[in-house]
Amino acid sequence: MKRKGTYMEQSRKRKILKMVGFMFLLVLLFGIVLVLMISSDERWFAYLILTACIGSLVMLRRTEFWHGWRVPLCWVVALVVAWIGLFAGQPSADIQPYTTAELEQPSASYQLLLNNLTIVDTRTGNLTSNVSILFADGKIIDIAPAGSIKADKDMKIVDATGKYAVPGYLNMHMHLIGEKHTSDTMDLLLANGVTGFRQMSGSAELLKEWRSGAFTSSTDQPALLTMPSDVLTPINAPTPKIAVELVRRQKKEGAGIIKVGGVSPDVFNAVQAEADKLNIPFEGHVLPDMDLKEVAENGFASVEHFGINNGALISTSTDEKTLRAEATGVPSITENPIFVQFMKIKGLRDFVNEQAISLAIKTSGGKKDSAQLQHLIDTYSEEKAIELADVYVENNTWQCLTLVRMHLGLFADGSNSIEQELYDLYLKLAKTFDSEGVKMMVGTDEGGGANWRTAGYSIHQEFDELEKADISPLHVLQMATLNGAEFLGRMDDMGTVEIGKNGDVVLLDENPLESVQNLHKIDAVIRAGAYHSKEELDSIKKNAIVK
Template sequence: MLLTALTGTAPCPCCAYAHAQAAMPSMPLRGITSWLTGMASAPAAVAAPVPPRDLRIENVTIVDPRDGSKARGMSIAITLGRITDIFPTGSKQLSPQVQVVDGTGKFVVPGYNDMHSHVLELPDPSGSLALMLAEGVTGFRQMSGSPALLAARRAGKLPIGELAPALLETPGSLLTPFNAGSADAVIEEIRRQKAQGADFVKVGMIAPEVFFVALEEGRKQGIALLGHLQEGTDALDATAAGFRSVEHLGPGSTVWICCSDDEAELRADSYRREVIKAPPFKIPFLETLVMKKLGKMLINPSAFAKPGDVDRLQRAIHSFNPDKGHAVAERFREDGSWHVPTMVRLRTQEYAELTEYEQDEMLAYMPARAVKNWREVTARFKALPATMRHAFRDAYPRQLELAKLLCDSGVRMMAGTDGGSYLGPGLTLKQEFAELALAGISPLRILQMATVDPADYLGRSDAMGRVAIGYDADLLLLDADPLARVEHLHGIAAVVRAGAYHSAQALDTLRRTVAEKRGTLH
């Protein structure tokens, strides 16, 4: 009955799978995409961008995101995608062959990194990639994959062109009950993804006993597991066992239960939560079939929420103990776990009825069909019982407070949107920065979450995340001091990606092109 009642396609499947585990525990196969069975054919080869031979940006203020220090009146020399020199403007002779940009009055920071994106789920991601570049994203971590995606990367055939940020990392198939339904199965799947060249393994929803087997196997194979903490498990046990990156503040009640005065009762309730089980026999193409039917649910899992799950989250939040919260944050810090809160994803789910989304700038770039599906799901959210909608409205400010607590406690955090695949309006890095600022996080700390922290996470602190000699020439020219106001982080005068210069006018042209083509996107 469920399968025949639902229609739609999945704009952001793998991540929404986990959001939905807090909302709809009984929904089968949530978030499993056609990536699990592979793409029908590999995308055509895309030529690597060819930057200009030399570029020189004159008379700028360079901001160091490590400590917020500023070097004024500086010139940046770039050759073949690398920063080759930095010096006071006017102190060195200018070659006539160099492309020169007058940056007087501008501030230069490293390009931003969106560490939670699903952009490569689109059949043609070029539009979304261009929009990411236009808002200053020069690198992204793909949070959903497949054997076919990994094979395309190995062959140099990913559909990423010149007007796109760099792919920093990607997993293989999402771990679900269908490829990780037992200890033996999850061990086999992790070994398979390691051999396929996955950078990490993404956890969607697996049984608690399988979850810890997976963490141990990941440790043995030298490949990180990250993604979504599992209901029915202790978040602190997970990070202590090596769960590397926690997405969406959990999601659901997982972290909140650890901070609650009613921890024992709430955890027992989460253990009783119905879990998804794989069928006793293999059904060909089942994942693809169900994913097609469940597409609309993934636009906003909160619209399909079960009252019991919402009640558990609300009880956990209302019984929050600040002392326990700080102790949990300290444990996360000691464990070395990373957190990508994706506040914009939580906000668009829990505040879905806000009229501001009807005027959101992203609507101009979304395909008409995607806008129609989003409005239908939003109407369903508005029809939820008032008590449930009130619980969601009540949860979000507290989630902002939790993000601030983690940040103030020294927990390692990165910026991410959960966007990139036309899921719905509001999922931009600009809005993520605004939400982090609303939580009380400083512009400098937000800048760090998008630059030096991702570099540290990736083990690339010697090549990215700073404006320094020998580093990647992925830069932003900003109109005003980015440390003065969070809004200044998105006053972008130009983007330099791999040494190629894109003016504000060129970026506006990119946006217009995407908007004009939105009717042809599917």
């Protein structure tokens, strides 16, 4: 009896192991079918695998396992997975091209008259004193000598004696939309003088929201000025062919820009060529294994973070060739055909892509290899820095430095002399770019999420870093206002305080041309003609602290 019991127990265990093994085989085989069927190019091969799977099931039906309730269960699972694979393998439905339409400027419910102020001309630095500005329908509709604009009883009238009017600040590198605390962060941005921002990440869903008027229609928050769809990475754009298809798709979705998060040189060049054909700006990260001068000459619109991972310092090194050969590029696994096929599974691709972007953000300040950093410092050439700057000027290649991000990346784990020397070198390079006439704009690389409070104030931290770089107050002001408007092709309605421009204005207590620090001294913010007093702005900041 004891032997019989032991035999039955062993037999039961064998059946369990057999069942587990069979189910594992089933999932594995049909998982392969699912992956392969997602790509229409390999569908014939997927059918071959599917036939092999069915053959395997036919053979298995002759085993002891194949009886009872397991038979219909296995076939149901097999058919469901196969159907999903076939469905996923169908070509995506054509996206209806986005029809260009101007996003309407919001408007205050009243006319606003500011009296006795000084207008700062962001083009020249000239001051026009003792004037009045009239706002209506979200625009500046009149500017005249103080007292010459007839006041109406329904107007909101503000005595702005001693104040300086500049355009609303533009933060030209943010990751705000789609994050937690988006609305709270936008409130804080306005409280700190930001009336518009460039979003540097996105998705098809967020594009639909933006194009429908979301993020632009409030007089209590800054406007989202432009944004991409999904950031191009080695995960979603592993090959030139896939990357070009993605660019075309994003153009149809209504993307304002194509944002690259770091891809291989052949993919990068293919995207640049396609973006040029479609007349859509190509902007973002340039990995250090690419020559920034060549990138500029090929038409890249805007280099972010000095090129990422010390790319600009490699380009300004007397040992550039060696450093570039040693620079980190795209991992070769991303071009592996099997990896490419697996990344066609949307859920898996989105997850891996998110992790890759997160890692890129954390390492945007560059590797902390002390020997390499010291070599960059020792081989820095001002002559080569000027050469790089001149190429940028010649090709109208813009820069969004994000010094606050560079600082955070270098000093996240504390500071030592090497990190400080390297950061000082970045400040020196920023000054060289400025002196040579490179077009630059203010951006901070901040967003929502856990650090949303910091994001609201970050533009003022960037002002301070630009001042450390010895960039003049006028040029810092231009980087925060005029230059962003020019980059976006929005000089008709932004960038200066003039009749016909959007009613987005910051009133300052002190002359911003005398000191960069005066850009912090905000008395009021006007957004689309809606007046936000210092008391209101202070209240927004106070409420953010307790949230």
